[in-house]
Amino acid sequence: MLQTFLRDQPENNDPAKRQWWKEAVVYQVYPRSFMDSNGDGIGDLKGIISRLDYLKDLGVDVLWLSPVYPSPNADNGYDVSNYRAIADEFGTMDDFDELLAGVHRRGMKLLMDLVVNHTSDQHPWFLQSRSSKDNPYRDYYIWRPGKNGQEPNNWQSYFSCSAWEYDDMTDEYYLHLFTRHQPDLNWENPKVRDEIYDMMTWWLDKGIDGFRMDVINGLAKAPGLPDAPSHGQRRYVWGGEFFLNVPRVHDYLQEMHRRVLSKYDIMTVGETGFVTTEHAKLYAGEDRNELSMVFQFEHMGLDGGEDKWDCKPWSLLELKKVMSQWQNDLYGVAWNSLYLTNHDQPRALSRFGDDRNYPVESAKMLATFLHLQQGTPFIYQGEEIGMTNMIFDNLVDYRDVEIFNLWRDRAETGETDLGRLMHAISLKARDNARTPMQWDDSAHAGFTRGVPWIKVNPNYPQVNVQRSLTDDNSVWHYYRKLIALRKKHPIMVYGKYDLILADHPEIYAYTRTLGSEVWLVVCNFFANTPVFELPIDLLYGATDLPEDPPELIISNYPEDASQSLSQGHFTLRPYECRVYRLTSGRGARLGLAN
Ligand code: TEU
Ligand code: CA
Secondary structure: HHHHHHHHHHOOOOOHHOOOHOOOOOOOOOOHOOOOOOOOOOOHHHHHHOOOOHHHHOOOOOEEEEOOOOOOOOOOOOOOOOOOOOOOOOOOOHHHHHHHHHHHHHOOOOEEEEEEOOOOOOHHHHHHHOOOOOOOOHHHHEEEOOOOOOOOOEEEEEOOOOEEEOOOOOEEEEEEEOOOHHHHHHHHHHHHHHHHHHHHHHHHHHHOOOOEEOOOOOOOOOOOOOOOOOOOOOOOEOHHHHHHOOOOHHHHHHHHHHHHHHHHHEEEEEEEEOOOHHHHHHEEEOOOOOOOEEEHHHHHHOOOOOOOOOOOOOOOHHHHHHHHHHHHHHHOOOOEOOOOOOOOOOHHHHHHHOOOOOOOHHHHHHHHHHHHOOOOEEEOOOHHOOOOOOOOOOHHHOOOOHHHHHHHHHHHOOOOOOOHHHHHHHHOOOOOHOOOHHHOOOOOHHOOOOOOOOOOOOOOOOOOOHHHHOOOHHHHHHHHHHHHHHOOHHHHHHOOOEEEEEOOOOOOEEEEEEEEEEEEEEEEEEOOOOOOOOOOHHHHHOOOOOOOOOOOEEOOOOHHHOOHHHOOOEEEOOOOOEEEEOOOOOOOOOOOOO
């Protein structure tokens, strides 16, 4: 079988398909929580500038900044009131220019967050738009009269409640898929598109290297804005099929590409909830002229039910299925992004690893599992030192509007099991990942000299950058090694992925293949000690093992000679992972090439 896939492999590293953004590692900075330079408790641009050497040292190539534009912060900056300026709390445009220059001087690149599905309700466009029905900006947003004294349709917003807000100024409703302070822009209006393209061009001409595009698959809404089919009693229902992946969104993205993106050598990643691989091939297909890649969410949904608060344990077999489908379906036709956490998700180490008993081992295993897949890896700030979910004792310690809306909605609709809801919140709240970066063991983890805007995780004396840098066995040093390996070995970027032992309930194992080079990745996802059996026929098409012992490239445990792959099997320690090179241009001798 290996022989077959070696022969059939389209040369995925053919120069035409090589791109810097495929080879890069991206690091997401959540500016509010990264580093505070002036003691107001809020991270800022000068703070980021002061840590650029740290990021360079880690080896990352690209920084993505969550929004730093002026914003009333109804949703932590994802409600933008001015697209061409920097929020006072984060600094000035001069600070931004200094940051960009500092990033470039170190050979790194910078992505901005582009939030253009909606604006803030304080954006001048919206203030104009709501002022009267014949205002020239009226059509920048989506206004409708009510229906029988109620909302124009039954869509529910992402953050509970109706997706419509009544405005008595003109006796109509406006659409907002997120909070009511985030009205959706009307992309059907060509003037809106012109404004956005001009603004993007302005940033790109400043020299930024691309965009992460917020809910970009939501730009087009289904014609007529039909009601979503409702089952049961709920007044408002999730209507994603009418505002996500509506075909016309591709016209907008292709137009954006033609008019803006194609003129620069940049990277774009679309945030696209509710996409399948079929959608992704449209957004990120090599020949589609839309985006470089998208963030998919299927693996983030494995521990949820009808909504994310409906928690259940994730299963490894399902994780394998989802990840493998993305690897296989996109292979050679589109490019994957790889992430396990971001500012909207709980910490991966707490979610998929064991942050109590095996924090270091499981953090390294998860990193290995992810960085060895095909795609562009994203590291979320703090992941590289093994930061974990936060335990907030009290609802008032949360800062996220999503939590407050959820609580209000559920309490109002008569949720009886508030204990269960509180538990779900502790597992899934976005604030889990938004606590301040832990730099050292001084007060507030060295993040601020003032009072942080959100509580610092009390584990900072153990988990912090300073400690990680001095401990050679730290999660940080492991990430640095993984990133360095990627620079040396094109197989990590371009090699084809093949799942093996698909039904093993504890081990996630796969191969990567590039030309005649084959790597084997073995990850134990649990604290048990399963035996890994090398599926000899599958890998070698022969019954004998090669004479040269396979080379161990990286592992999260010290090498144990009594448990090496040369025996054809070995016992994995808790959360152990190993990456082996099985062949290297010696394929012919091993009977691998024809
Ligand atoms: O997120 C949109 C999105 O699809 C989700 O990740 C969503 O926030 C999550 O499911 C809620 O639980 C983007 C931003 O990343 C997020 O921070 C913003 O709140 C949202 O858009 C609105 O701009
Ligand atoms: Ca500050």
